[in-house]
Amino acid sequence: MNLISANRISLIVILFLNLIHTSSAKEIRVCNDCQPSTLSQAIAMSEDGDMIILQSGYYKEHDIVVDKQVSIIGEGNPVIDVGLKGNGISIIKPNVLVKGLTIKNIDVNYLSELSGIKIDYAENCVIEDNILDLTFFGIYISGSKNCKVRGNTITGVAKTESSSGNGIHLWKCSEIQVDNNRISGHRDGIYLEFVSSSSISENYSTQNLRYGLHFMFSDGNNYTSNTFDKNGAGVAVMYSKNIVMKGNTFQNNWGDASYGILLKELYDGVMENNVFFKNTIGIYLEGSNRIEMINNDFIENGWAMNILGNSEDNKIIGNNFVNNTFDISSNSSRNYNLYSGNYWDKYKGYDINRDGVGDVPYRPVSLFSLVLEKSPESIVMLRSIIVDLLDAMEKIVPSIIPETLIDEQPRITKSEHDKHKQPS
Amino acid sequence: MSLKILKYVFFDLMRSRFVLTYIGILAFISFGVSYFSNDEMKTVLTLLNIVLFIIPLVSLIFGSIHFYDSGEFTEFLLTQPVSRSSVFRAEYLGLSLALSLAVVAGLLPAVIIDRLSVGNVYLLGISVILTFVFTGLAYLASSMNIEKVRGIGLSIVIWLFMAVIFDIIVILLIYLFRDYPLEKFIIILTSLNPIDLGRILLLLKTDVSALMGFTGASFKNFFGSSIGMLLSIAALFLWVLIPYLLAIRIFRRKNF
Numbered sequence: 001m002n003l004i005s006a007n008r009i010s011l012i013v014i015l016f017l018n019l020i021h022t023s024s025a026k027e028i029r030v031c032n033d034c035q036p037s038t039l040s041q042a043i044a045m046s047e048d049g050d051m052i053i054l055q056s057g058y059y060k061e062h063d064i065v066v067d068k069q070v071s072i073i074g075e076g077n078p079v080i081d082v083g084l085k086g087n088g089i090s091i092i093k094p095n096v097l098v099k100g101l102t103i104k105n106i107d108v109n110y111l112s113e114l115s116g117i118k119i120d121y122a123e124n125c126v127i128e129d130n131i132l133d134l135t136f137f138g139i140y141i142s143g144s145k146n147c148k149v150r151g152n153t154i155t156g157v158a159k160t161e162s163s164s165g166n167g168i169h170l171w172k173c174s175e176i177q178v179d180n181n182r183i184s185g186h187r188d189g190i191y192l193e194f195v196s197s198s199s200i201s202e203n204y205s206t207q208n209l210r211y212g213l214h215f216m217f218s219d220g221n222n223y224t225s226n227t228f229d230k231n232g233a234g235v236a237v238m239y240s241k242n243i244v245m246k247g248n249t250f251q252n253n254w255g256d257a258s259y260g261i262l263l264k265e266l267y268d269g270v271m272e273n274n275v276f277f278k279n280t281i282g283i284y285l286e287g288s289n290r291i292e293m294i295n296n297d298f299i300e301n302g303w304a305m306n307i308l309g310n311s312e313d314n315k316i317i318g319n320n321f322v323n324n325t326f327d328i329s330s331n332s333s334r335n336y337n338l339y340s341g342n343y344w345d346k347y348k349g350y351d352i353n354r355d356g357v358g359d360v361p362y363r364p365v366s367l368f369s370l371v372l373e374k375s376p377e378s379i380v381m382l383r384s385i386i387v388d389l390l391d392a393m394e395k396i397v398p399s400i401i402p403e404t405l406i407d408e409q410p411r412i413t414k415s416e417h418d419k420h421k422q423p424s
Numbered sequence: 425m426s427l428k429i430l431k432y433v434f435f436d437l438m439r440s441r442f443v444l445t446y447i448g449i450l451a452f453i454s455f456g457v458s459y460f461s462n463d464e465m466k467t468v469l470t471l472l473n474i475v476l477f478i479i480p481l482v483s484l485i486f487g488s489i490h491f492y493d494s495g496e497f498t499e500f501l502l503t504q505p506v507s508r509s510s511v512f513r514a515e516y517l518g519l520s521l522a523l524s525l526a527v528v529a530g531l532l533p534a535v536i537i538d539r540l541s542v543g544n545v546y547l548l549g550i551s552v553i554l555t556f557v558f559t560g561l562a563y564l565a566s567s568m569n570i571e572k573v574r575g576i577g578l579s580i581v582i583w584l585f586m587a588v589i590f591d592i593i594v595i596l597l598i599y600l601f602r603d604y605p606l607e608k609f610i611i612i613l614t615s616l617n618p619i620d621l622g623r624i625l626l627l628l629k630t631d632v633s634a635l636m637g638f639t640g641a642s643f644k645n646f647f648g649s650s651i652g653m654l655l656s657i658a659a660l661f662l663w664v665l666i667p668y669l670l671a672i673r674i675f676r677r678k679n680f
Binding site: 254256280302303325371374375377378379380381382383384385386387389390 | 469472473476477587588591592594595598599602606607610614620623624627631632635636641643
């Protein structure tokens with residue numbers, strides 16, 4: 001931790017020095033009918049620390065390689081049209097800033113990851129307030145450290161999963177901040193692989209073909225206040241440790257194979273104050289252990305949670321379960337997870353001493369969801385009178401539902417969590 | 425002549441206290457449900473549960489009661505120069521139409537509040553078909569028994585079987601044979617019960633169908649395709665036709 005903050009301070013110092021440096025250094029202005037008239041020319045004549053101002057206009061350029069430590073700033077929304085010919089800007093030096101550009105028309109390529117902005121092994125980069133339109137990959141960062149990706153709008157027109165790339169793609173990075181971006185129309189909105197100590201916050205990822213957010217082998221990252229809306233299969237996160245997810249909204253992932261979030265082999269995470277609204281399955285937990293799910297809202301999902309038998313020692317505490325077709329479903333007849341202090345709208349118990357905690361324990365697995373887990377074909381009986389009857393019977397005389405899958409202290413009223421965006 | 429009897433039966437029923445109460449209760453429920461829910465699909469689903477429960481029950485029991493209550497009137501008609509089948513047809517159609525109209529009128533508040541949607545139209549269509557099916561079954565059960573109590577009893581048994589026991593059997597079969605590919609078998613099985621058929625047809629029109637997942641895909645492919653749709657509607661019409669034809673056969677040979 002100390003190391004990181006020391007790093008941060010050194011970064012700030014570097015940036016600050018940089019600023020002083022640039023103010024004394026050259027400022028190169030680029031416009032359609034002045035010299036230099038292209039960004040590539042400007043970079044060629046610049047030196048480390050210069051500032052290149054791209055004035056409003058239309059630049060037909062591709063494969064612009066930033067091999068100097070410069071700041072590239074767009075003035076009046078200049079457009080760089082790559083014209084389906086290659087990458088947009090590729091950055092191979094540290095301390096580069098790219099701000100206020102519009103980059104568009106990146107072609108689909110099956111051999112290389114053509115992208116709007118590509119960053120290779122460069123530290124301390126800042127990619128800010130850009131618009132990337134019709135991209136294959138939007139922003140592609142590999143092997144880099146300490147970069148900020150802020151306020152970008154990335155739009156693609158992905159048609160099939162195999163012929164599309166990711167909006168923001170991070171590979172083998174650390175200490176990256178991805179804030180306030182808006183991503184749509186790609187394969188995965190935000191994709192992370194081998195990324196650590198990074199934070200992903202306040203992004204809006206929608207209508208991507210596969211996942212709104214997808215990460216693997218990425219330990220120790222924070223995901224805060226993001227919204228993942230109407231993505232093909234929701235969000236999938238795998239093979240990672242020490243993940244913190246707070247205040248995110250997972251919504252409208254509604255389809256045959258959609259999840260609010262799918263967790264596979266995730267260890268030691270915290271999921272707090274998230275909202276799961278209108279997903280086929282809110283949380284799907286497979287082989288994930290020691291995850292604390294606290295104060296989340298599950299509203300109008302098909303299944304609020306589907307916890308497979310290989311997930312253990314998870315804590316499900318203080319959540320609200322409202323209007324879900326099924327609350328909890330599991331393929332196991334035993335339970336190794338803790339359920340406590342949740343609000344279940346299907347709870348029919350009473351609270352005599354009025355301490356807000358129901359006096360009768362609640363069993364969140366219904367008989368029908370258990371039958372369904374064993375023989376999925378019985379879904380044709382959904383909403384049949386008999387299903388309600390069976391569930392009611394099992395509630396009165398429990399005999400099949402796992403004895404230990406029980407909330408001993410169900411809340412009588414919905415818990416009001418700190419801050420909650422009203423799902424729209 | 426048949427038309428004259430039909431008209432009489434129909435208007436007589438529409439004025440009856442029972443049908444008016446039926447309209448009132450349905451209207452109250454459908455108004456309440458759609459007024460307090462903000463999602464029209466949810467309204468349709470809630471109403472579906474109610475419709476699948478109430479319509480078969482009311483059609484069967486009121487159908488039987490009406491058959492026996494109008495026994496004297498029927499006997500009187502049969503002394504006139506009209507054929508037995510035209511009397512039966514008129515009575516059956518009169519009752520089914522009256523109950524169908526009652527159901528449509530009862531569900532009207534929901535349609536008005538939520539506007540006309542695919543779900544609503546399906547709900548109305550299924551309600552009307554189920555009314556015809558179960559009125560037919562009621563007439564079959566009643567014409568098979570001279571005694572009122574046995575006729576009504578049989579109607580209740582039919583309802584219990586269709587609404588509850590049949591589904592238990594289906595679930596049991598699915599559960600017991602879960603290791604085998606069951607999709608086709610289930611499709612055939614469900615078409616043996618008009619209530620299930622109606623329920624599945626409507627469910628597939630709502631977004632609940634997403635819950636069916638991969639297993640449901642084959643059902644969706646079948647019931648969602650135009651052929652499957654035609655077949656299941658044909659099955660429902662058979663459910664109207666067969667009890668009616670059987671009942672008319674028995675009625676024609678019946679001793680009064």
